[in-house]
Amino acid sequence: MELQQRSLTSRNLLVPIGSVVLALLVGSIFILVVGENPLYAYRVLLVESFGSINNIAGTLQRSTPLIFTGLGVAFAFRCGLFNIGAEGQLYVGGMVAAIIGVSFGNLPGLIHLPIAVFAGMLAGGLWAAIPGILKAKLGVHEVINTIMMNFVAYYLTDFLVTGPFHGGRWAPETDRVFPTAVLERILPPSRLNTGIFLAIVALVVVYIVLWKTKTGYEIRAVGLNPSAAEYGGISVARNMVLAMVISGAVASLAGVEQVLGVHGRFIQRFSPDLGFIGIAVALLGKNHPVGVFFAAVLFGALRTGGAAMDRLTDVPRELVVIIQAMIIMFVAADELIRRLVPRRRKA
Amino acid sequence: MGNVLEIDRITKRFPGVVANDAVSLDVEAGEIHALVGENGSGKSTLMNIVYGLYQADSGEIRLNGERVEIDDPRDAINLGLGMVFQHFMLVDTLTVAENVILRAEPQKFRFVDYRKAEQEVARLADAYGLRIDPRAKVADISVGQEQRVEILKALYRRAKVLILDEPTAVLTPQETEELFQVMRNLREQGTTIVFITHKIKEVLAISDRVSVLRRGKLVGTRSTAETGHKELAEMMVGREVLLRVEKEPAKPGAPVAEISGLYVDDQRGTAAVKDVSLKIRQGEVVGIAGVEGNGQQELVEAITGLTTARTGKVLLHGEPIQHLGPMRIKRKGISYIPEDRHKRGLILDYNVADNLILGLHTQPPFVEHRLFRSERHIAEHARKLVEEYDIRPPNPELLMYTLSGGNQQKAIVAREFSRRPEFLICSQPTRGLDIGAIEFIHREIIRQRDRGTAILLVSAELDEILSLSDTIAVMYDGKIVAVLPAQEADERRLGYLMLGGDPHLPEGDAERGVTAT
Ligand SMILES: Nc1ncnc2c1ncn2[C@@H]1O[C@H](COP(=O)(O)OP(=O)(O)O)[C@@H](O)[C@H]1O
Ligand SMILES: [Mg+2]
Numbered sequence: 016m017e018l019q020q021r022s023l024t025s026r027n028l029l030v031p032i033g034s035v036v037l038a039l040l041v042g043s044i045f046i047l048v049v050g051e052n053p054l055y056a057y058r059v060l061l062v063e064s065f066g067s068i069n070n071i072a073g074t075l076q077r078s079t080p081l082i083f084t085g086l087g088v089a090f091a092f093r094c095g096l097f098n099i100g101a102e103g104q105l106y107v108g109g110m111v112a113a114i115i116g117v118s119f120g121n122l123p124g125l126i127h128l129p130i131a132v133f134a135g136m137l138a139g140g141l142w143a144a145i146p147g148i149l150k151a152k153l154g155v156h157e158v159i160n161t162i163m164m165n166f167v168a169y170y171l172t173d174f175l176v177t178g179p180f181h182g183g184r185w186a187p188e189t190d191r192v193f194p195t196a197v198l199e200r201i202l203p204p205s206r207l208n209t210g211i212f213l214a215i216v217a218l219v220v221v222y223i224v225l226w227k228t229k230t231g232y233e234i235r236a237v238g239l240n241p242s243a244a245e246y247g248g249i250s251v252a253r254n255m256v257l258a259m260v261i262s263g264a265v266a267s268l269a270g271v272e273q274v275l276g277v278h279g280r281f282i283q284r285f286s287p288d289l290g291f292i293g294i295a296v297a298l299l300g301k302n303h304p305v306g307v308f309f310a311a312v313l314f315g316a317l318r319t320g321g322a323a324m325d326r327l328t329d330v331p332r333e334l335v336v337i338i339q340a341m342i343i344m345f346v347a348a349d350e351l352i353r354r355l356v357p358r359r360r361k362a
Numbered sequence: 363m364g365n366v367l368e369i370d371r372i373t374k375r376f377p378g379v380v381a382n383d384a385v386s387l388d389v390e391a392g393e394i395h396a397l398v399g400e401n402g403s404g405k406s407t408l409m410n411i412v413y414g415l416y417q418a419d420s421g422e423i424r425l426n427g428e429r430v431e432i433d434d435p436r437d438a439i440n441l442g443l444g445m446v447f448q449h450f451m452l453v454d455t456l457t458v459a460e461n462v463i464l465r466a467e468p469q470k471f472r473f474v475d476y477r478k479a480e481q482e483v484a485r486l487a488d489a490y491g492l493r494i495d496p497r498a499k500v501a502d503i504s505v506g507q508e509q510r511v512e513i514l515k516a517l518y519r520r521a522k523v524l525i526l527d528e529p530t531a532v533l534t535p536q537e538t539e540e541l542f543q544v545m546r547n548l549r550e551q552g553t554t555i556v557f558i559t560h561k562i563k564e565v566l567a568i569s570d571r572v573s574v575l576r577r578g579k580l581v582g583t584r585s586t587a588e589t590g591h592k593e594l595a596e597m598m599v600g601r602e603v604l605l606r607v608e609k610e611p612a613k614p615g616a617p618v619a620e621i622s623g624l625y626v627d628d629q630r631g632t633a634a635v636k637d638v639s640l641k642i643r644q645g646e647v648v649g650i651a652g653v654e655g656n657g658q659q660e661l662v663e664a665i666t667g668l669t670t671a672r673t674g675k676v677l678l679h680g681e682p683i684q685h686l687g688p689m690r691i692k693r694k695g696i697s698y699i700p701e702d703r704h705k706r707g708l709i710l711d712y713n714v715a716d717n718l719i720l721g722l723h724t725q726p727p728f729v730e731h732r733l734f735r736s737e738r739h740i741a742e743h744a745r746k747l748v749e750e751y752d753i754r755p756p757n758p759e760l761l762m763y764t765l766s767g768g769n770q771q772k773a774i775v776a777r778e779f780s781r782r783p784e785f786l787i788c789s790q791p792t793r794g795l796d797i798g799a800i801e802f803i804h805r806e807i808i809r810q811r812d813r814g815t816a817i818l819l820v821s822a823e824l825d826e827i828l829s830l831s832d833t834i835a836v837m838y839d840g841k842i843v844a845v846l847p848a849q850e851a852d853e854r855r856l857g858y859l860m861l862g863g864d865p866h867l868p869e870g871d872a873e874r875g876v877t878a879t
Binding site: 226227228229230232233235236239240242243244245246247248249250 | 666668687688689690692693698700705706707708709710711712716720721723724728729733734735
């Protein structure tokens with residue numbers, strides 16, 4: 016049923032949840048090796064990421080950019096495109112938001128902030144349009160081009176942040192954006208900011224676009240069967256470009272949020288691989304907004320809790336990276352999990 | 363002669379269906395025993411049980427009078443059974459001979475003896491008239507040849523009873539004829555064959571006896587010589603079947619579509635359609651007969667805008683449409699039932715309702731405020747069509763891939779016919795379907811015709827062309843080589859023209875004409 020595909024039913028949840036459980040089990044082996052008690056270490060991880068309002072805020076703050084990148088990657092996936100360029104798109108989006116943010120000091124906040132956000136999105140969308148067009152018109156594989164575009168984005172923003180838009184301080188960063196362009200903090204001292212609401216809006220909008228509009232119908236049709244889409248009068252090329260633009264625009268919001276909400280400025284190479292973790296988030300979240308939300312929160316929690324675990328136990332924070340990698344491996348090898356969990360059906 | 367294989371009250375249940383319900387049937391030594399029934403009647407299941415792929419819930423199997431336990435295909439092979447499945451299981455990167463000997467390799471000093479393997483395979487192929495090069499890579503050979511490899515695999519393992527599961531479904535008519543010759547050779551040399559099909563014509567052409575399954579139950583076994591088309595069709599469907607479509611003579615009106623001087627290239631850039639001109643009028647069916655691959659597909663895709671013609675015109679009501687894209691052509695009132703329903707016609711991961719609006723999805727009432735889907739109208743549309751066209755199971759929420767082939771095709775027909783097209787193109791509309799579904803679709807096509815639709819029918823089945831068309835065009839090597847009124851056409855004449863025979867020679871000289879060219 017379409018419903019089965021749309022909502023996360025138990026069968027669809029099996030693989031993501033099974034992957035997480037298995038990854039935690041494998042992780043506990045590493046914890047034992049360093050001579051700690053896995054139950055204790057995981058308890059620390061849990062408490063430190065969800066144990067207090069402050070911890071929850073920290074977790075959500077780390078989840079926010081992952082929602083954007085995960086959602087962006089998922090959107091392209093729905094059209095059959097593998098957008099590995101979220102990292103570059105968020106740098107471009109973040110840079111443009113920063114440029115708008117440090118300019119135009121006399122605009123009222125009600126205008127300045129939306130313009131900065133929107134310009135960042137637009138820039139990320141256009142950035143992603145390039146590999147989209149190359150794919151649609153010339154058939155060049157988008158994986159190659161999105162990766163290439165990442166490098167262009169790194170060095171372009173390197174140049175901008177050390178050259179024309181270098182701030183007053185010595186560090187490779189821009190000046191602070193004007194207060195009128197800031198995404199306000201919600202629960203200080205955590206750096207959670209109003210970007211989280213933007214993320215929720217993005218989740219809802221993507222859901223509506225994909226399943227409640229004719230555009231979503233066309234994009235998903237192209238992703239599932241381009242030949243049939245073409246037969247149905249759907250332009251494959253047009254929808255591929257459109258999907259890449261939306262994907263890039265959504266992913267670039269991660270950079271916008273980091274710049275306007277977390278750092279208050281563009282810092283050279285600020286992203287801890289947010290764009291690449293976004294691929295994992297999309298994969299774990301089954302390219303569905305609800306799944307992406309939970310996957311992003313999980314990865315955010317691992318980051319937050321991992322730092323605390325490092326402080327409070329002998330377990331190094333790298334464990335978190337191992338667990339993340341394991342989750343991705345298990346999701347990718349979903350057949351494995353389907354077989355491990357016995358099913359009732361016996362033919 | 364005695365029975366080699368006795369199937370005794372075999373029952374097999376799957377969740378929700380009884381695939382085999384106490385089926386008993388005997389296969390005599392040295393016969394070709396046809397097993398027929400509509401799709402889903404349990405033919406494959408029954409033979410998979412015999413071959414050890416499934417275990418029966420109850421019942422027993424005897425070989426040469428002795429009860430046997432067949433737990434897996436290895437047991438079956440050891441007992442002298444061989445089976446060729448609908449989906450082949452070959453290793454593309456290996457040669458024919460390597461595939462045949464796989465897991466039963468002849469050895470010499472513990473190395474595989476490829477020389478001996480090739481000789482042995484060539485000898486077997488020769489003995490039964492299976493034309494194949496043992497050294498060819500499987501990746502490079504045709505589907506028909508792959509099937510021969512599968513047959514060789516079974517023979518190499520000394521199969522005495524050979525089960526062929528719908529072998530003709532993937533073959534062209536010529537290849538089918540060749541396969542039949544191989545089957546006769548096999549029978550002559552003592553191999554017993556169980557031949558699964560749902561085409562009655564083939565049963566009558568090749569088998570000695572025939573057993574009919576319907577909804578998991580054995581309806582009966584007949585000696586082929588003592589039964590006929592009508593009885594078998596009724597046994598399969600469970601009611602009287604109209605073998606020929608009932609129709610009034612056509613009352614053609616004004617021309618709807620006119621094709622002139624059309625040239626279309628195929629994917630490799632060579633001309634696949636050469637200077638085709640054709641006129642289709644209101645209320646008539648123009649059938650295009652031809653061996654597949656003679657440009658029919660390219661012609662149809664050019665008319666529907668899915669490919670671009672090199673030169674030439676397609677006029678709809680006098681207006682050129684050949685430069686418009688598929689969507690705009692659709693909107694001009696052209697409907698198209700594509701040859702490949704999985705690749706072109708359906709999005710298998712969409713539900714039935716969403717498939718029923720494919721191509722209509724940008725139009726009211728399915729879109730509101732120019733952007734949003736109207737779930738209410740989409741659901742209503744689906745409910746209506748599912749009922750009207752009897753699509754089963756009657757649940758528009760089901761994903762399309764869960765439906766049977768016949769019901770998938772009905773969904774396409776429902777979608778395309780319900781648009782009330784002025785020009786309807788049907789490409790292989792009943793391929794792979796069983797009698798019930800074919801009858802239904804044929805009736806719907808004639809109903810469209812009588813409503814005044816202009817219809818272009820492309821089919822490799824001569825029966826279909828002959829029973830539906832009012833005018834028949836024969837296509838050979840990209841050209842229309844003859845156009846004749848249906849009354850003047852018969853199977854022989856069309857077959858002759860389809861193979862490139864000279865249309866100007868009178869009927870009597872037909873055979874000589876073919877050999878001369
Ligand atoms: N592995 C299976 N699991 C569940 N149902 C099955 C399976 N194989 C076949 N069936 C069901 O059993 C019935 C008979 O199928 P099959 O033997 O394939 O029919 P046929 O070969 O005559 O077309 C159908 O209803 C089909 O859906
Ligand atoms: Mg079958």
